[in-house]
Amino acid sequence: MHALSTKPESAGSKHTDxxxxxxxxxxxxxxxxxxxxxxxxxxxxxxxxxPRTASEIADSVDTSVQNASYHLTNLADAGLVRVCDSPVYSEKGCEMTLYRAVDTELRLETTT
Structure with a gap:
């Protein structure tokens, strides 16, 4: 899927609270x-x-890359998604950004 690179560790590989x-x-x-x-x-x-690129994400959810990027920015601002540290390169040698979920499990509680 990502040529010339090893994928970073997947988000769901570690169990955390x-x-x-x-x-x-x-x-x-x-x-x-x-x-x-x-x-x-x-x-x-x-x-x-x-982790996936914006293009892969857009394809998987049937939306445009621009719309996926908009939502990725909002999700990142909310602390739900982050950019992976490991650089990944396309077959043409262009650096691509990979996004991954920060939490594999999130609980929203209305009680304090």
């Missing part, structure tokens, strides 16, 4: 806003098991 965000946490509203759209939720789910 769920991230808990409570109603009074500043991140609560950011997270709800970022996942309010079905496309954004599909994008988040698509990068949970393995």
């Amino acid at each position: 769920p991230r808990v965000v409570t109603f009074d946490d500043e991140a609560f509203d950011d997270i709800l806003e970022a996942i309010s759209c079905a496309t954004a939720r599909a994008i988040l789910q698509s990068v949970t098991d393995e």
Whole structure:
């Protein structure tokens, strides 16, 4: 899938305790806003098991690269997605950005 590179460790390979965000946490509203759209939720789910490029994400959720990039920015701002540190290169030698989910499990709690 990604030529000339080894994929970074996939997001779902380590089991960690769920991230808990409570109603009074500043991140609560950011997270709800970022996942309010079905496309954004599909994008988040698509990068949970393995890192992907914006183009791969767009193809997997049947949207444009521009729309996927918009949602990836919102998801990253909410702390749900991050850019992988390991550089990946296309067959033409162009550096590509890989995105992955930060948490494999997230719990939003309305009680404080």
